[in-house]
Amino acid sequence: GDSVTQMEGPVTLSEEAFLTINCTYTATGYPSLFWYVQYPGEGLQLLLKATKADDKGSNKGFEATYRKETTSFHLEKGSVQVSDSAVYFCALAGGTSYGKLTFGQGTILTVHP
Amino acid sequence: SAVISQKPSRDICQRGTSLTIQCQVDSQVTMMFWYRQQPGQSLTLIATANQGSEATYESGFVIDKFPISRPNLTFSTLTVSNMSPEDSSIYLCSVEQDSGANVLTFGAGSRLTVL
Numbered sequence: 001g002d003s004v005t006q007m008e009g010p011v012t013l014s015e016e017a018f019l020t021i022n023c024t025y026t027a028t029g030y031p032s033l034f035w036y037v038q039y040p041g042e043g044l045q046l047l048l049k050a051t052k053a054d055d056k057g058s059n060k061g062f063e064a065t066y067r068k069e070t071t072s073f074h075l076e077k078g079s080v081q082v083s084d085s086a087v088y089f090c091a092l093a094g095g096t097s098y099g100k101l102t103f104g105q106g107t108i109l110t111v112h113p
Numbered sequence: 114s115a116v117i118s119q120k121p122s123r124d125i126c127q128r129g130t131s132l133t134i135q136c137q138v139d140s141q142v143t144m145m146f147w148y149r150q151q152p153g154q155s156l157t158l159i160a161t162a163n164q165g166s167e168a169t170y171e172s173g174f175v176i177d178k179f180p181i182s183r184p185n186l187t188f189s190t191l192t193v194s195n196m197s198p199e200d201s202s203i204y205l206c207s208v209e210q211d212s213g214a215n216v217l218t219f220g221a222g223s224r225l226t227v228l
Contacts, residue, residue: 004155032215043117044156044219046210089155093215099146099207100171101217103155 002027006090006104013080013111021075021107023064023090031092033057033066033073034101038087047075047088080111114210115140117220125226131194134223136206141186143209146217147179150203159204162189196227 007022025031035047035057048057053068062077073090090104116139126132136145147159159179160170168181182190193200203222210216 006155034216036219041221043205043221044207044217046216046218049216091156099144099161099209099215099217100158101156101215103157105153105155 002031002092002094002102004090004092004102004104007107008105010108010110013109015082015111015113016079017111019075019077019080019084019109021088021090021109023073023075023104025071025073025090025092025102027071027092027094027102029094031094033064034091034093035062035064035073035075036089036091036103038089038106040086044089080109082111082113085109085111114218115142115208117206117208117218119206119220119223121223122221123224123226125228126196127228128197130196131192132196132225133190133192134204134206136189136191136220138187138208143186145183145189146207146209147181147189147191148205148207148219150205150222152201156205159191193225196225198227201225201227 003026032051034049036044037047048059050057050066056065064075087106089106091101118137120135145162148156150156159174160168162168162183164183180192203224205222206220207217210218
């Protein structure tokens, strides 16, 4: 079945540091890929998405590129801020699914001033 | 995107009791989804709730344990029945943000602790 493997955390960075959170997946067909973020006390929010190979999703300075050859969707940001402290989830939606997302286990990011 | 309100936000429950979680959406939606996030685990889909029909449950989840109601297009409830400590989790309600795009909007979740 479908699965998502996410870089284990927690990750602690200083402000303005470069961020990478690794995500690899296993799926049949051509899934859509997502990064969700959960800020303290809030629900999950879609951060970015990509629906086909070589697509790059971007939002709020975060980027991730759908790499079919390496089955990866790594999240990157060039300069993190304290406000980026949150839990980040990588997820996929298989081609035959509807509303069923397969999530990674989440990575806790803490950014210090 | 839709705004989702869940109640309760958290609760502490005794073993053997049942608790109903409510999910209210500020717009009409066809399908609502219930997820569970166990401590240290990723999110797992429990079931899909359609208005006017029985909920569709994922493998490993059954109606007797997690009965779901969907009385209208803006509201759903999930009941966790005969709770045990293993049911301690965050339960999240979600709806599709963009029709057909598999992009989900989530509520803030209901954190249940079973003693």
